[in-house]
Amino acid sequence: MITVKAPGKLYIAGEYAVVEYGFPAIIVALDQFVTATISPSDTFGSIVSKQYQENSIFWRRQGDEMVFDNRDNPFHYILSAISLTENYAHETGRELGVYHLGINSELDSADGKKYGLGSSAAVTVATVKALCKFYHLPMDKNKLFKLAAIAHLSVQGNGSLGDIAASVYGGWIAYHSFDREWLHVQRQKSTLTELLAMDWPNLKIDLLTPPSDLRLMIGWTGSPASTSHLVDKVALVKAKQRGEYQTFLSESKACLKRMIAGFHAGDLATIQTELRQNRALLQGLGRFSHVTIETPTLKKMIAIAEAAGAAAKTSGAGGGDCGIVLIDRAINPQPLLASWASEGIERLKLNVHTVADDLIS
Structure with a gap:
């Protein structure tokens, strides 16, 4: 079984302005996590979350498509992350498999209230990380950020993706958001492999060291x-x-x-x-x-x-x-x-x- 974690985040400064590309924010990753586990299966696959057990999804493989037995689910970010990562795996010549994916989040309170720690971003990052391990895909932080950012943006439709950066890079970061209109255009004409290798306009992620006091x-x-x-x-x-x-x-x-x-x-x-x-x-x-x-x-x-x-x-x-x-x-x-x-x-x-x-x- 493969197990990976992605941390939650909090914005320190630069909110709202960071939605405009090239504008900076400071963000910090925190020691509360989304954990994703993945294990191979011979027949049907599943997506299960401890937080949403009544909405577990079961699926099977039909060629390269995931076919779902129940489509009314709260897992849009997970499904988007799976779709993107499997497209990338397919481009790199991997044969797509069947698996059980488990998601467990510490980013909400015990009674399900949201703290605002970026759970959708951490879920997206954890899912991409788990699948990259499952398919043995070469992955560094830069590529992981880009793949998770595309997956998250395709669901949310707005935002700076700074929470994805915090979940990928950890620690304190200075984040300058990229041109999302450029990405939208490039997605129509580039493969994922090409997109992950490109420099994204205005994207800048720098690690910061806080003062000891x-x-x-x-x-x-x-x-x-x-x-x-x-x-x-x-x-x-x-x-x-x-x-x-x-x-x-x-x-x-x-x-x-x-x-x-x-x-x-x-x-x-x-x-x-x-x-x-x-x-x-x-x-x-x-x-x-x-x-x-x-x-x-x-x-x-x-x-x-x-x-x-x-x-x-x-x-x-x-x-x-x-x-x-x-x-x-x-x-x-x-x-x-x-x-x-x-x-x-x-x-x-x-x-x-x-x-x-x-x-x-």
Whole structure:
């Protein structure tokens, strides 16, 4: 049996702007995982998730096609990842097999509430990784990102794919999104093998080393949010508010450039200053786009952290889910945590996860 894992993620800074190609964000991979297992089968295949056992899928092979016994399922990202990876396997001359694929996610709470840790991205990455091992496909992080990004984008239709990058590369990353219109055009005229070998316009993924005195803390509001719906709302407004939106983009890019420089310099104070600036920019975006990025609970979470001497903001699209705090390790976090608890804010005890270089061996 093959077993692989893909970590969840949280955005630190650069949200919304990163949806535009070439604009940066800082993202971190976390030590909560989606695990995929795969084992060969002689007759029928299955796709099973501990989270959705009543919706398990059984399938058989008819030539190179997967034929499903039940099509009403919540596994769109898994099926997209399978389709893409098997197309690539077919291009490389592999004979397609039958298998049982198991998926187990730690990225939601025990009662099924979403934390906003990028479960759909991690599911996609884990499925692609498992199948690459199953078919003995040559795969590095760059190719894994591209294959998983195509699979994820074909389902979600929007987004920056930064969560895919965090799940593939691990650790802290500075991510510049690629031109998705270019990808759409290239997919019509290139094989997957050719696409994976190309340089994608504006795509840039750099690993960052955080300062030794930086502590990342994560607060969960107990209220899930839909990233794709919030991103869609902002997309509808940006044409009407073109001037304000362009100002937001340019200021976000400058802010992230300074923040990334803070990481390279090991300067916590600079990183915290720019985190606060990024929060202010997102608040402005929320005002002119009429999208609720900071809920009342997130505002409380941030205010409590700032009062303790930390820098804090929403993570990802906002509208619920998590907030992140960057605090000096010299500061005792217990009073802050006690105040959070009194407001119903849960600290998620997660750590940054780094990914080994040998993905497939």
